[in-house]
Amino acid sequence: MTSLRKFVGAPPPSPSPKQALERCEMCGVDVASSHNHVVDIDHRALLCVCRPCFLLFTRSDTGKFRAVPERYLSDPSLTLGEWQGLGIPVGTAFFLRGETGLAAFYPSPAGATECLLDLAAWTDLASSHPLLASARPEVEAILIREVSGTVECYLVPIDACYQLVGTVRLYWKGFDGGTEALSAIEAFFADVRSKAGA
Template sequence: MTAPTGRPGPLRPGPRGLRRFAGPRLPRREVCELCGVVVAEEHHRHLVETERRALVCACVPCALLLDRPGAAVGGRFRAVPDRYLTDPDHRLDDGAWELLQIPVSVAFFFRNAALDRLVALYPSPAGATESELDPATWQTVLGASRLSALLEPDVEALLLRRSGGRTECHLVPIDICYELVGRMRLLWQGFDGGAEARAALDAFFAQVERRAKVPTGTGTPTAEAGRP
């Protein structure tokens, strides 16, 4: 995915795809970008439109068509998976975190397939803020995690949180990372985000931890159905 400048910047909302992340959750029906059918919140999936670097809405049947092996190869859209994995053995000390050049305690990383490189983003009052990584830093800091080998380009992210002297590492759908960005942008107050933003962050990661599975052997478990 490439931004208009050619740099691997953050995903952009599609015409309707991420409006629900920008404010309070209200009853809303979106439209599938593929077939045009109205999609209720409880039947809502997302696609990555690779050429425009945008997340767009999809109905479940259209998303399932693109979920099939090989269905999205060379295509315009890729379905965002619904799996949540975790690596409880992941270790990242303060020195390694400094290499990432992330000024806050939360960041997510996805592989840009078009440029074949990792992109690092973190929440801020202005939205998703980018911190570019060179391949050597990626390998040093995140390459040892078993989740990095499982990461699907463009549609999944490694979500990290530094807290209490340890770093949580999860593999998650890319759209929930932008949901987190939207929540933080809405709630952020003052220099450090404020109590309400911190409480929302704790609740968000609690949901991720409840859904995340530890990969075993060569297989990777599929997350439970539904959204967090």
């Protein structure tokens, strides 16, 4: 699990628009601030890439470089009781499949933090919620949040998890996060919800 932890513990891509133009980390051309990403499996790194470089790696589930897909999906049928049955001790968690298996993480002010996952309970839940088993290894994650007595469940690209972890690291203050963190997290989930058509 070491490599996976290192992967999600890596610094997120800078959320600040430090410059109008960034460069493709594969071929060096300028890319817009909104661009695609490729995971470098060996180095556990997320590379910012131009569209042509991105398209080189969209078909591979096994190569050293893998394009981060752009799809967002939701499973509105997951119930609060089912979520609580997993026994995850936090309200927001994401689930990633890597070379060493499935692991659960939550965003914290210290970065992505791993939490214990009952694999049998997860497998059982995935049998009635196929979305949970649909995330592509290394490049997609399942993101679940309990909020106001309900639960939201999404399949998201891995760069969205980096963005969420980066948001929490950047804004979280004190015990409950503070209003700035909470509104940034709400904005993040509103964006996910709209991309997933939920």
